[in-house]
Amino acid sequence: MTSAGVGGHATPKAYLDDQFTYSRTVDGGGTRGMRVIDSACVGNRVWYAAAEIVEDGEPQYVIALVCLVRWNPKARDRYVFAYKEMEESMGPCEAGCPARILRLLSPTANEHALDWRRRCLVRLRLHARKIEDGMRLRFPRPMAFGDGHSGTDFIVVKKGESVTFRSDVGRSRYRITGFRDLAWVVVPETRVHRTVFTTSPLSANAA
Known part of the structure; x- marks a missing residue:
């Protein structure tokens, strides 16, 4: 979409937060919608969100949404933004969801969602490892x-x-x-300790 299609939103995050917060009337009466509780657009490449499902104004449960993002505000053809939406039960390949968003999700029995959450946690553990100069x-x-x-x-x-x-x-x-x-x-550093020789009391007396 062009900048006009983004509807005045300055960033992909702002647009997607708004896009996935809505309420609609369903057949037979009542409403069903969604509300983004928290989100992050990592590197302006992948948007992760905790989204609350709402029915008739009452919160039901929270799921994870994932959007692949293409953002180029200087695009010559003026098409600055594109995205592809998924939710966790589709088992997205992208698994860089921040921990604070994972903590907001409701329990689930969906195997694809569980696998995605596990992959996110594994990545978080890998990225938490400390890196120091000389290691x-x-x-x-x-x-x-x-x-x-x-x-x-x-x-x-x-x-x-x-x-x-x-x-x-x-x-x-x-x-x-x-x-x-x-x-x-x-790989642990091998340290060679200097050996210190001491003079025994017997040796000192003999001298």
């Missing part, structure tokens, strides 16, 4: 690069929010896209 990480499979290097062990080089990796056998620096989603482990 040695071991990846589950060899990482190959354009300079011909391939290996599983790399040293973290962290400067502020920037994270790159150094080979454990050289000085080359590498970027590993999506490394937080991979099942790496920290």
Whole structure:
């Protein structure tokens, strides 16, 4: 849609929050609708929301909504925004939902929704791992690069929010896209302690 189609909303999040908050009259009387309780548009690429189902003005339960987002406010053809909507029971591939939204969802027995929630929790745990400069990480499979290097062990080089990796056998620096989603482990540093010899009382007397 064009900027006019976005209806004056400045961001994809604002538009989708409004789009999925509504109430409609159903056949036979009464109303049914939805209300977005909380949402996040991660990287302006994926919108995640906790949406409350409302019937006749009464809250019923809360589900997760997921929208793939394409947002380009400088598009030459003026089509700045597009989205594809899903809900958790469809088992979306995208599983980067923030924890605060997951906590708002109602219990469910739907296997696709449960699988999606599990994948989100696994990703949250992976992303919660602490990264420090100088750490040695071991990846589950060899990482190959354009300079011909391939290996599983790399040293973290962290400067502020920037994270790159150094080979454990050289000085080359590498970027590993999506490394937080991979099942790496920290290789403990082996420390060699200096041996201290002390003089025994017998030796001192003998001298």
